[in-house]
């Protein structure tokens with residue numbers, strides 16, 4: 290698959306088949322992805338790969354938290370920020386949610402269906418693999434976020450070469466206390482995002498979603514041309 294095709298084909302997948310992914314394949318994807326650029330080659334990223342029974346336990350523990358309406362630990366509170374009301378960012382957020390709810394036949398007022406949709410992310414969309422991306426807390430957020438973003442996109446693109454798809458997700462790290470307890474991720478590591486990875490279930494309605502993009506001419510300022 291060429292680069293342009295990979296970039297255009299990548300999309301967030303929200304239900305995976307249970308087929309396992311070989312350790313050597315995951316390792317190869319991460320090795321390729323880690324060729325990402327980073328400021329002064331600091332390579333702040335670290336990966337924790339979770340599969341099998343442990344991943345199933347993680348799903349269950351996360352869902353327990355959701356059902357208890359547990360407040361995320363302080364370190365993850367920043368994930369809960371709302372986009373400014375009336376802003377274009379909020380509008381885009383609402384638009385993708387509407388598209389997904391329409392495909393999934395979830396009426397706005399159906400709280401039960403909405404709750405079970407919400408749980409999906411906390412269950413890593415049933416993926417056979419969850420990758421938790423961390424960076425050392427000795428690095429500032431500003432000093433690591435951009436670099437880690439590029440490695441995450443590389444993971445999503447490289448995965449396509451193996452027929453694997455992904456969903457980057459904040460939901461998967463929201464309950465950092467669960468992760469730190471079950472997987473023993475030390476306090477010295479900042480949780481940045483999770484990536485669910487596996488073979489997509491194309492029959493699942495939400496996997497048919499096409500997210501929009503702003504027409505490119507609206508966001509380019511040409512100077513000197």
Ligand SMILES: Cc1cc2nc3c(=O)[nH]c(=O)nc-3n(C[C@H](O)[C@H](O)[C@H](O)COP(=O)(O)O)c2cc1C
Nearest residue numbers: 299300301303385410456457458459460461482500
């Ligand atoms: C940092 C980050 C966090 C995300 N967290 C979630 C999440 O928690 N749950 C989810 O369903 N999608 C999540 N997404 C996926 C976005 O919703 C998705 O990328 C966006 O709607 C564009 O769709 P596309 O990836 O299919 O192009 C996240 C994406 C990023 C980059």
